[in-house]
Amino acid sequence: MTADVTLDVEGVADPSRTGPALEVTDLQVEFRTRAGLAHAVNGVTFHVDAGETLAILGESGCGKSVTAQAVMGILDSPPGFVTGGQIRYRGKDLLKMSEQQRRAVRANQIAMIFQDALSALNPVFTVGFQLAELFRKHRGMSRAEGRKRAVELLDLVRIPAARQRVRDFPHQFSGGMRQRVMIAMALALDPEVLIADEPTTALDVTVQAQIMSLLAELQRERQMGLILITHDMGVVADVADRISVMYAGRMVEQAPVHEVYARPSHPYTKALLESVPRLDQKGRQLSVIQGLPPTLTAIPPGCAFNPRCRYAREECRQPPVPPLYEVADRHASACHFWQEVRQDD
Amino acid sequence: MGRYVIRRLLQFVPTVLGAMFVLHYLTSVAIQFTGNPVRAIFGDRTPPQSVLENLTRRLGLGDPCLEQPFNPCFSLFGKRLDAIFLHLDFGTDFNERAVTDIVAGALPHTARLTLIAILFELVVGIIVGVLAGLRNGGFWDYLVKVSTVLLIAVPVLVLGLLVRDFVNVKFGNVLRGVDGMPELISRGFFAPTWSSNHPWASLLMPGLVLGALSLATVARLTRASLLENVRADYVRTARAKGLASNRVVGVHTLRNSLIPVVTFLGTDLGALMGGAVVTEGIFSVPGIGRQVFAAIFTGETTVVIGIVTMLVLVYLIASLAVDMLYAVLDPRIRYD
Incomplete structure (x- = not known):
């Protein structure tokens, strides 16, 4: 294994990674539906620094996922439209970029982990294919190289027997292992900002804790800015530096x-x-x-x-x-x- | 997988035997009611009784059960099974031409015709379906929706006659009147009926007619299934991976959207073979369908049973192949 491969996959902290990585200013998103105009996001402002965890907290339908999708540029459009504000990555406004430039930012600089890994992974391709695809399309690697990287990534997120498991399909993994695959996919190109949209809601409590600690550890190692979208106050208290309530x-x-x-x-x-x-209020009405x-x-x-x-x-x-x-x-x-x-x- | 294939192959046995018995019974009842079909060979002449009886026996229709209405003629059925499976003898037509020879002569035409139809319906159907699905609610979508409804509503028989009379005959006549028109076009693609000089080219129109109905179904299935999948979470993931939209649609969405299309293809093979009887009739293609059609009219039961049994086998093997393909497309399907 060459030195450069180690660097990329282990994600040694980049000294240039300091200061605000992503700044969202006065973001406005609306959905033009038959039922009328839905104002999903009305002037959201936040920023996340490298190496920092920002939790965005709120109940279902408050616009947290829509904000994340707007930042990634993957809103279903129509009906969703970004109608105002700025999304700056390292000072450059993503909303002013061409579709091609934006595509280059996705996965390379800003990556996203989705809620339900079973539906978020393509059921008809092996996880190896889905991981290797990132290296093939963004780094121009061959299939063999991509597959090698996929194995390394599965190792990184501690999936046992990674070499065999790259050949498996998503449905052959357990819920926790699938979410690890999702994380591996998001980390593949070593992004500087990671958006995790309720990464643990589909999992049971013990697995939730494992996934969160894995995520926190990888974030520390790589000095990533993590935006954790959740409605779980317990998860937030453990890992977040700052909280934004929506x-x-x-x-x-x-x-x-x-x-x-x-x-x-x-x-x-x-x-x-x-x-x-709370435990000290056991037996009382919630x-x-x-x-x-x-x-x-x-x-x-x-x-x-x-x-x-x-x-x-x-x-x-x-x-x-x-x-x-x-x-x-x-x-x-x-x-x-x-x-x-x-x-x- | 291996065990599944073996189990499916074993299921072929009762299916084939059942199909053969139904064919045997139907043709026997037909003879029991309409009388000895061998008489037809002599036209309006009345043959001597001994000659007729001799010939009838030789053609395998001498069993007295064929004169008793609704008698299932089990012994005759047994003799047929014995000849076909133990001696690989599929019998002959009234001219004593072996059924296997008839099939060997006719099969290539039907195979070509079906191949053209399948290619046409898959290639055009999937492209049109994807186009309509991506332009959901737009002009192309409506055009596809309206034209596919038309195709589905018009029976193959009507469509075939319309195409033959207006495209192959009238439009073809115009082409044939043009100087310097290549023969491949005027007497091939647009030949009024099938022509042995252009065995492939003159099958184009019959093939398009045969595939038209299934084409409409394939286009609609692809469209519906694509629409269902473009909003899927994994498509969103693919976009979040920064993949180009060609790849998001062409690889991630399409692979999932084609699963119902392949399922349809399995049942469609049967429909194509049925449709081939009509299409071959309209365009005078000397294929399997025409042979069966003719044999039913002349009461050549051995020919009918022989050919249809082979068609049943072809259909069974093809649908097994489609089921295998299905498992390749969708890894969640397990055959064990």
């Missing part, structure tokens, strides 16, 4: 992870944390957030969370949408009454 297509709170747990400053974040089952998230075709005026919020007042029901108030160092909340929320405990 509601109805907007960021409602952004803060370092310990800050969020210690002093949540948005009523939605607070309610989310209260609804996590706390829930009343009501449903708004339909994206009819988001309420003012603060989108107001119909479900126990702090809501007249001001919250009127436009404009509350801006992100700086509530502490690196901590922002989009609530007019954040001081009240913070004091309340």
Whole structure:
């Protein structure tokens, strides 16, 4: 094995990998459907630095997956359209690039792990083929070279007997092993930013922990910026550096992870944390957030969370949408009454 | 896989025997009601009783059970099985030409015809289906949807006659009147009926007619299945891998979309053989279909049974091959 092969696959930390790798500013995505215009993402702003983990938290339908797909440029279009904002990778706006330039960024610089590996892997090709394809199409390698790299990748994500298993099809792997294949596929070209869209929801709890620690370890080794999209508060606490909480297509709170747990400053974040089952409250009724998230075709005026919020007042029901108030160092909340929320405990 | 193939081959035995018995019974009942078909050889002359009886016996129709309505004639069936399977003797027609010779002469024409039809329906059907699927809701999609409905609605018999009269005869006559028109075109592709001078070229139109109905089905299947697959998660993954859209559609989507098309192909082979009887009749192609057709009219039961038995075998082998192909296309299918 040559030195360069080792470097590429082991992913030795690149010294140039510092500072913000991906910056998303005021991103807007809408879906033009027969039922009307759905505002899936309404001005989302976040950034992720090399070697950092940003968790994007929110319930189903809040726009987290759509944000990820918009960043990757794989929105189903129509009906989905990016209508505003910027997505900058290392300063270059991806939205201004040609389709061909964008394609070169995918997998090379920004890669993505999907939720359900069984449906996200092509059922009729071997995992070896699907991994080798990346090297063949992006690096111009031969089939044999690509297959060799595929074996190395499966080794990297600790799939036993990698040499034999490259010849297997996705359905021949267990759920956890399939998700490892997904991770291997995302890491193949050594991207600088990795977007993981609920990477562990389809797995059982013990396997979840293994996958998360593998992901965290590979991220540290390679100094990747990791965007972890999830609705699982438990997963976030362990691995994230910063958290962005999303509601109805907007960021409602952004803060370092310990800050969020210690002093949540948005009523939605607070309610989310209260609804996590806790051992010391065993036997008591679980706390829930009343009501449903708004339909994206009819988001309420003012603060989108107001119909479900126990702090809501007249001001919250009127436009404009509350801006992100700086509530502490690196901590922002989009609530007019954040001081009240913070004091309340 | 090996065990599966053996099991399928064993299943051939009851299928072939069953098909043969049905054929035997139907032809026997036909003779029991319409009388000895051998008389037809003599036209309106009445042959001496002894000559007729001699000839009837020689042609294997001397069994008295053929004069008793609805008698299944088991002993005759036994004799037929014995001749075919133990002596590989498929019998003769009334001119004492061996059925195997008839088949050997006719089979190449039918094989060519079916090949043209299959190539046409697969190549054009898949291309058109993919085009319609990618342009879902657009002009091409509607054009394909409307034209395939038309093709499916028109029976092969009608389509065949229309094509023969308007394309091969009328349009062909115009071509044949043009000076310097290559013979391959005027008397080959557009020959009014099949011509032995252009055994391939003059099968083009009959082949297109034969494949037209299945072409419509293939196009619709491909379109529907492609539409189902373009939104699949693995297609999204393929795009996230930064692959060119040609590869995303041509490799990742198409491979999955073709699985139902291959399934259809298995059953379609039977339909093509049935359609060949009609198409060969319309375009006077001296293929298997025409031989069967003629033999049914003259009551040459040995010919009917011999040829149809061989067709049953061809169909069984072809559908086994398609099932094997199916497993190659979709690795999730296991035969054990």
